[in-house]
Amino acid sequence: MDDKKSKNDNKQLINIIQAQYSRLSKGQKLIAQYIINNYDKVAFMTASKLGEAVGVSESTVVRFANALGYAGYPKLQEGLQELIKNKLTTVQRVEMANEDYSDDSTILSKVLKSDIDNIKTTSEDLDEKAFEEASNRILKSRKIYILGMRSSFTVAQYLAFYLNVILDNVQLIRIDMGDPYQQIVRMNEDDILIVFSFPRYSKQSHQVAKYAKSKGAYIVSITDSSFAPVAPLSDNILLVKSNMASFVDSLVAPMSVANALIISVAMKETDDIKKYFHDLEQIWEQYVVYE
Known part of the structure; x- marks a missing residue:
C-alpha cells in the first residue's frame, strides 16, 4: 500500500478490517477482533505485544497487516494512530504509557x-x-500573526520571540490578552497566519484559522x-x-522546524540583524544587562 493510499484509508481502517474479515485466517481473525475492540491500545503496541495479547505469533501479526494491503505492521500501526490520537483522553494516554514507561531506568532512553525519531522522520x-x-x-507579508494553543503556545511564543x-x-x-478575534480583526490578504496545531487539536485554533481564512490571510499550518x-x-x-x-506531547520536531524558519528568514535579512544587535549590545552594556 503506497503512502497516499495509506493516508486516504486511515479513516476507513476499521471498515477495511471488517470487509476483509471473512478472507482472513483463524489467527488473523483473532487479531481483527482484538483491534476492533481495542484499537486505541493497539495503535501503540508492538507487533510482538499484539501477538502476545491475542495469542498468536508475531509473524501472524505481520501477515495480517500484509493481508490488509499494508507494507508492514508499522504502516498499519500508523493508520491506527491517525484514527485515535485526537480522541484519546489524558487518562487513556497515561494508562497506555504505563506499559512502555513502567521501568524508571528506561524512561530517559525511550523518550x-x-x-530523535520524530526529528529524523520530519527531516526526511x-x-x-x-x-x-x-x-x-x-518576509513578504504586511503582518505576521503566530498562533498556538495550550502546549503549542510554547513553540508559537518561541517563533514570535526570534x-x-x-x-x-x-x-x-x-489568549491571556483577551478575545483572539479582536487581535486579528484588522487582518487582510497581505498578512500571514502561522498556526501550530497538534493532538489533541484545539478547537479554538481551528476557529481562529477559519476566521483568518475569511479575512483572506495566507495560512501556514505546522501540524x-x-x-x-x-x-x-x-x-x-x-x-x-x-x-x-x-x-506529554513531543514538541521537539516542531521546535526544530521553528528554528529552521527563524534562521532562514534571518539569513535573508543579515544587514538589518547586524544593526539591530549592534544597537542592543550598546544598550546592554549601558544598563549592565549581563554579568
Missing part, C-alpha cells in the same frame, strides 16, 4: 529515542519547497497530519512528526 519527509515558500511569505528580533511586524496571538482540522484551511502545510510520550 530521547522517540524525539518535510516538503522543502513548502518550507521555502513559508519563509518567503513571512522573528521579532529580525522583523518589526510580528504579533503573537495571546502532524494532513487530516488535522486546520489542514483544509491552509495554503501551506509543514508536516512535522510529533509522537506523544504518555500525556
Whole structure:
C-alpha cells in the first residue's frame, strides 16, 4: 500500500478490517477482533505485544497487516494512530504509557529515542519547497500573526520571540490578552497566519484559522497530519512528526522546524540583524544587562 493510499484509508481502517474479515485466517481473525475492540491500545503496541495479547505469533501479526494491503505492521500501526490520537483522553494516554514507561531506568532512553525519531522522520519527509515558500511569505507579508494553543503556545511564543528580533511586524496571538478575534480583526490578504496545531487539536485554533481564512490571510499550518482540522484551511502545510510520550506531547520536531524558519528568514535579512544587535549590545552594556 503506497503512502497516499495509506493516508486516504486511515479513516476507513476499521471498515477495511471488517470487509476483509471473512478472507482472513483463524489467527488473523483473532487479531481483527482484538483491534476492533481495542484499537486505541493497539495503535501503540508492538507487533510482538499484539501477538502476545491475542495469542498468536508475531509473524501472524505481520501477515495480517500484509493481508490488509499494508507494507508492514508499522504502516498499519500508523493508520491506527491517525484514527485515535485526537480522541484519546489524558487518562487513556497515561494508562497506555504505563506499559512502555513502567521501568524508571528506561524512561530517559525511550523518550530521547522517540524525539530523535520524530526529528529524523520530519527531516526526511518535510516538503522543502513548502518550507521555502513559508519563509518567503513571512518576509513578504504586511503582518505576521503566530498562533498556538495550550502546549503549542510554547513553540508559537518561541517563533514570535526570534522573528521579532529580525522583523518589526510580528504579533503573537495571546489568549491571556483577551478575545483572539479582536487581535486579528484588522487582518487582510497581505498578512500571514502561522498556526501550530497538534493532538489533541484545539478547537479554538481551528476557529481562529477559519476566521483568518475569511479575512483572506495566507495560512501556514505546522501540524502532524494532513487530516488535522486546520489542514483544509491552509495554503501551506509543514508536516512535522510529533509522537506523544504518555500525556506529554513531543514538541521537539516542531521546535526544530521553528528554528529552521527563524534562521532562514534571518539569513535573508543579515544587514538589518547586524544593526539591530549592534544597537542592543550598546544598550546592554549601558544598563549592565549581563554579568
